[in-house]
Amino acid sequence: MNLENTVKYHFAKSTMISDSPRATASDSLTGTDIMAAMGMTQERAAMGYSAFLGKMGISNNDRDRAVALLAEYALTKCDKVAALRKLGAGVKPLVMRQLAIFAFEDYSRSAASVKQCDCCAGTGFLQADVFTNKFRKPEGKMTVSGMVKVKETVRVLCKKCNGTGTLSAACSDCHGRGKAMNKELTDKQGVPVMADCKRCSGRGYERIPSTEAYAAISQITDSISLDTWKKSVKPFYDQLITKFDIEEAWAERQLKEITR
Structure with missing residues (x-):
């Protein structure tokens, strides 16, 4: 069972959560089984599971929890960046939370956003x-x-x-499909050739500009210049976005392990 299947539980019309009728699937999971599996996954992979539910719009509480967990993680890693290490004890947690908020918004964005x-x-x-x-x-x-x-x-x-x-938020070139016609290859081969959209790199949507995160940080502290942001803080911010993807993949593996 994967994470996307758990979404059906939150909007279920019946207590049987399965891709096939119970009469033809003896190993179908009951509502109780699903609840237990979800609880265990939440315990083993709290950030990834909460981030996924928040991304799917299931719960604002899960969104807030994912942001809080990422902010805590950021606090344990930020001292590796000199510009962040120099921040005051009262400012640093505020900056990490702001970075975590923008990281979640970028992670949860899609062509439908x-x-x-x-x-x-x-x-x-x-x-x-x-x-x-x-x-x-x-x-x-x-x-x-x-x-x-x-x-x-x-x-x-x-x-x-x-x-x-x-x-x-859908890409204006590929209109959310992630694929666009490659003019160079099309002209060379004489037939339409589709390739990953160059504007969005195949994602199908526009990412949140990192300058928006910097502008929010600038409201908290003026000790981080734009050059410093680009050279050292932005790479750290990108790692926080990737952290959500990593944690979601970990939650996926844990759920499959529990329900196999």
Whole structure:
């Protein structure tokens, strides 16, 4: 049994959790079996299992727990990076938690995810200056009023997100498929050739820019420059993202071991 099968338990319509009817599968797992297996997996691979459930949107508590566990892990490893080792005792845990939050968001992103519109900052509207023609009576005169242009600031619908405030995280080149036509190979062979999308490296979605994580860190401390971030802290941040993938794979192996 793999991790994806456990999702059915959280949204199950019956107490029998199996890919086939019980009448034709004598080794089907009952609801009690599943609960026991999930509990054991949680105990053996807490970070990976919580991260998976949080990624699947099963529980915000699991998301928070995964972030907390990664922040604790980061605290045990961050002193290997000089810029992080120099942080004060009160600042370091805050920085590690912020890195863990962004690491989880990047780890859990997919082609089906949405991101905040960077044009309207998620509001769905923009402030725009418009000029309108209005009738206005000249001061001190009792004559017929004249028409003048008046400048006003109004809210207009954001055209980029059509007022939703969000955009799809799917890659704009491959539209979430991870594959795109390779023009060079297509021209050479004379038939359409599909290859991993160069923009997203075959993921099918855009990753969260690391500069967003740096901007959040800068709100906590100004002791990490952008150059330092790029040279030493960003590689550490990338390792935290990879840590979730490693821990999820470990949870997968533990669940299979328990339910085999």
